[in-house]
Amino acid sequence: MRRDEYLTVTTVLKPYGVDITSLPERVQAQFEMGADRGTRVHSYLKAYAQGAWAPVDGDIEGYCASGARWIDLNVKKVILVEERLYDDTWHFSGQPDLVIEHVDGDIVLVDWKSALGLDPLWKGQIRAYKHLIEKNKDITIDRAGSLRPRADGSNALFNQINLEHTDLEAFLCALKAQYYFG
Numbered sequence: 001m002r003r004d005e006y007l008t009v010t011t012v013l014k015p016y017g018v019d020i021t022s023l024p025e026r027v028q029a030q031f032e033m034g035a036d037r038g039t040r041v042h043s044y045l046k047a048y049a050q051g052a053w054a055p056v057d058g059d060i061e062g063y064c065a066s067g068a069r070w071i072d073l074n075v076k077k078v079i080l081v082e083e084r085l086y087d088d089t090w091h092f093s094g095q096p097d098l099v100i101e102h103v104d105g106d107i108v109l110v111d112w113k114s115a116l117g118l119d120p121l122w123k124g125q126i127r128a129y130k131h132l133i134e135k136n137k138d139i140t141i142d143r144a145g146s147l148r149p150r151a152d153g154s155n156a157l158f159n160q161i162n163l164e165h166t167d168l169e170a171f172l173c174a175l176k177a178q179y180y181f182g
């Protein structure tokens with residue numbers, strides 16, 4: 001199998017997420033607007049972490065300031081930003097958002113999120129990213145979690161996720177099911 005045929009972490013977990021197609025159109029539109037906003041904030045934070053300039057539209061200004069403040073206060077060194085990584089044994093790929101050396105010395109995997117609440121799927125997603133990083137980069141991840149910038153520009157919320165081996169097993173089961181049932 002060629003690498004461009006590998007399933008991505010996001011694709012593997014998509015069937016287990018919220019199906020917005022059964023929701024009222026008004027609610028679907030809100031989800032889509034939120035997804036668009038999240039994509040733009042994500043692009044900004046990627047550029048910011050790399051020391052590059054990125055545009056900030058008015059509706060994401062607070063989110064960008066919140067995420068940038070977290071980066072400024074917590075990052076000693078940026079190790080990896082959105083690099084596509086591959087597992088040639090299990091035939092999947094993923095693009096972790098950010099790996100940093102935290103100011104406390106820990107190596108931390110950060111996944112940017114725009115949702116207000118926590119999603120149980122994040123454990124499988126972040127655990128799969130941890131696996132890819134450790135396999136491809138020979139880096140040991142000490143901590144991992146989701147970073148949720150705030151709309152009002154206040155401090156972003158970092159939710160540490162305690163990852164276990166069973167989280168990777170659950171992800172791999174979903175991956176196998178995707179390949180099996182196609």
